[in-house]
Amino acid sequence: MSSKPTNPDGLLSPERRRVLETAARGVVGAGAAGVLLGAYQKSAEAMPALAIRPPGALADETKFLSACVRCGLCVRACPYKTLKLADLGDHVANGTPWFVARKVPCEMCEDIPCVKACPTGALEHTLVDINKAKMGTAVLVDEENCLNFLGLRCDVCYRDCPVIDKAITLEIESNPRTRKHAIFRPTVHAEHCTGCGKCEKSCVLEEAAIKVLPLRVARGELGRHYRLGWEEYKKNQGPLIKDVIDLPDRAPNDITPPSGVPDAPPILDPSKLPKGWKP
Amino acid sequence: MTALAPPPRLNREARLSAAGPMPERGIFVRNRYLLARRMTQILVLALFLTGPWFGLWIAKGTLASSMTFDVLPLTDPFVLVQMLAARHWPEGLALIGAAIVLVFYALVSGRTYCSWVCPINPVTDLAFWTREKLGFQAKGWQPRPGTRWFVLAMALIVSAVTGAIAWELVNPITMAFRAVVFGSVAGATFVAAVFLFDLFVARRGWCSHLCPVGAFYGLVGSKSLLRVSATARSACDHCMDCYAVCPEPQVISPALEGAKKGLSPVILSRECTACGRCIDVCDRTVFRFTHRFDVSETAEGGTHRSNCSGEKP
Numbered sequence: 001m002s003s004k005p006t007n008p009d010g011l012l013s014p015e016r017r018r019v020l021e022t023a024a025r026g027v028v029g030a031g032a033a034g035v036l037l038g039a040y041q042k043s044a045e046a047m048p049a050l051a052i053r054p055p056g057a058l059a060d061e062t063k064f065l066s067a068c069v070r071c072g073l074c075v076r077a078c079p080y081k082t083l084k085l086a087d088l089g090d091h092v093a094n095g096t097p098w099f100v101a102r103k104v105p106c107e108m109c110e111d112i113p114c115v116k117a118c119p120t121g122a123l124e125h126t127l128v129d130i131n132k133a134k135m136g137t138a139v140l141v142d143e144e145n146c147l148n149f150l151g152l153r154c155d156v157c158y159r160d161c162p163v164i165d166k167a168i169t170l171e172i173e174s175n176p177r178t179r180k181h182a183i184f185r186p187t188v189h190a191e192h193c194t195g196c197g198k199c200e201k202s203c204v205l206e207e208a209a210i211k212v213l214p215l216r217v218a219r220g221e222l223g224r225h226y227r228l229g230w231e232e233y234k235k236n237q238g239p240l241i242k243d244v245i246d247l248p249d250r251a252p253n254d255i256t257p258p259s260g261v262p263d264a265p266p267i268l269d270p271s272k273l274p275k276g277w278k279p
Numbered sequence: 280m281t282a283l284a285p286p287p288r289l290n291r292e293a294r295l296s297a298a299g300p301m302p303e304r305g306i307f308v309r310n311r312y313l314l315a316r317r318m319t320q321i322l323v324l325a326l327f328l329t330g331p332w333f334g335l336w337i338a339k340g341t342l343a344s345s346m347t348f349d350v351l352p353l354t355d356p357f358v359l360v361q362m363l364a365a366r367h368w369p370e371g372l373a374l375i376g377a378a379i380v381l382v383f384y385a386l387v388s389g390r391t392y393c394s395w396v397c398p399i400n401p402v403t404d405l406a407f408w409t410r411e412k413l414g415f416q417a418k419g420w421q422p423r424p425g426t427r428w429f430v431l432a433m434a435l436i437v438s439a440v441t442g443a444i445a446w447e448l449v450n451p452i453t454m455a456f457r458a459v460v461f462g463s464v465a466g467a468t469f470v471a472a473v474f475l476f477d478l479f480v481a482r483r484g485w486c487s488h489l490c491p492v493g494a495f496y497g498l499v500g501s502k503s504l505l506r507v508s509a510t511a512r513s514a515c516d517h518c519m520d521c522y523a524v525c526p527e528p529q530v531i532s533p534a535l536e537g538a539k540k541g542l543s544p545v546i547l548s549r550e551c552t553a554c555g556r557c558i559d560v561c562d563r564t565v566f567r568f569t570h571r572f573d574v575s576e577t578a579e580g581g582t583h584r585s586n587c588s589g590e591k592p
Contacts, residue, residue, distance in 0.1 A: 067369065067444075069444065070453065073339055076340065087465050119354060121367070
């Protein structure tokens with residue numbers, strides 16, 4: 001290349017121009033690819049409601065994907081072949097571990113080999129007691145088809161629960177259909193439920209009436225500012241605010257309700273209710 | 280100097296007879312490093328396959344992170360760097376594993392990962408071979424070899440912005456591994472995509488221009504010891520065989536033709552994958568494996584070396 005006359009001030013030399021062009025092409029090309037990759041990444045974080053992560057998985061999906069290298073060591077460690085790596089059509093981030101409770105539930109190994117195998121802490125190594133796992137929580141999603149709700153004594157989900165009488169209890173109530181039998185209502189207590197999915201697996205219906213759902217789907221959350229009056233009352237040994245005017249509660253005339261004090265006798269004493277009264 | 284085309288290997292026999300006395304090199308000698316690389320690539324996969332196939336567990340996991348004999352953890356440091364960019368501090372197992380891999384490739388040769396371990400290498404080599412067999416003349420889209428640095432930066436930035444390990448979403452290397460070891464259909468699709476990309480869109484497109492993992496290992500091995508040297512460069516007859524076969528041909532010329540400029544015969548570019556293919560194809564035996572500080576040169580290569588088929592020259 002022959003030497004050119006010096007550039008007028010303000011013009012780039014051809015070499016400089018070429019370097020800048022290359023850089024601009026690279027930045028724009030890689031930038032466009034990066035935007036696509038980022039968008040793909042974000043869409044991959046959407047999980048179907050029935051996809052359950054292994055025990056100890058970082059709760060937030062983005063956090064989980066910041067740690068999981070998709071190596072499959074947890075899958076190899078799982079003695080019951082519960083865990084599998086997500087593949088095409090699973091709608092779970094490709095190559096990450098998951099399971100479907102209805103197919104193969106978690107058997108809750110006491111030594112939690114999947115967590116121990118995880119090299120990165122995507123499955124948190126602080127989980128040492130499998131009973132503290134929170135893979136999700138069971139929810140009795142269909143009271144209309146649950147055999148126990150129909151007044152039968154199926155109880156299979158309750159009997160199969162590894163944390164029986166804590167995670168699932170049977171609450172007895174009267175059966176309004178027969179008016180002489182009881183309904184043994186399977187009731188999940190999310191505080192104790194590990195989300196293993198044994199109940200969903202064992203549900204005898206064609207489609208399980210009790211399902212394990214991720215906590216983000218299954219659980220509500222109180223507002224941060226919210227205080228439960230009766231608990232605050234206990235903590236405070238009395239009402240938080242003194243001298244509150246106690247407005248009359250809505251109740252039949254001949255019942256004088258006590259003033260919102262916990263452990264007070266019930267407002268509605270059934271024996272005092274007038275005939276035909278409805279709340 | 281003559282142009283690169285037409286493919287010089289077509290007239291190999293004619294050239295050999297014209298060049299006077301040269302050792303007859305058997306087909307094994309002319310492909311020994313290729314065979315060795317295919318062996319190690321198969322061996323790496325085999326270590327992971329004996330478990331699922333025969334219940335004999337040697338290595339578990341994938342190239343992203345693995346555990347061998349329940350004692351040796353290995354983790355891809357590029358995955359780990361993305362993890363840190365995504366602001367997750369890993370458990371010690373991943374840190375130790377990444378450190379072992381990092382030290383190995385920093386000392387030995389960064390891109391031997393590409394040519395001796397990576398399961399995508401045979402795929403893109405097959406695409407290249409198919410191109411040659413089909414006689415594709417056009418190189419197709421040829422981004423600069425430096426494009427991989429932009430892709431590398433992009434993978435780290437996307438990891439930092441989205442807060443998740445970004446490249447593992449599309450990384451064909453671990454995809455291929457999962458396809459073979461875990462039977463992943465998604466992985467197989469990605470492998471097929473890379474093959475078709477290299478075959479129809481860009482000659483040597485993926486490994487030599489775009490792959491950020493290769494760029495990363497190249498960076499790791501910038502000062503690594505194991506190098507190919509054009510020790511007998513004075514014997515070079517400019518047949519261009521090495522350029523035609525090299526996945527990163529830009530790395531050869533400074534060493535092979537740099538004698539006048541006083542450049543070292545050692546190929547020092549971090550982009551060299553140390554695949555040894557140039558050693559294989561060179562009938563003048565110009566190249567050999569050595570360490571980066573070995574600047575020795577010999578006047579002639581081929582005539583002094585015996586071949587492995589046992590024939591006398």
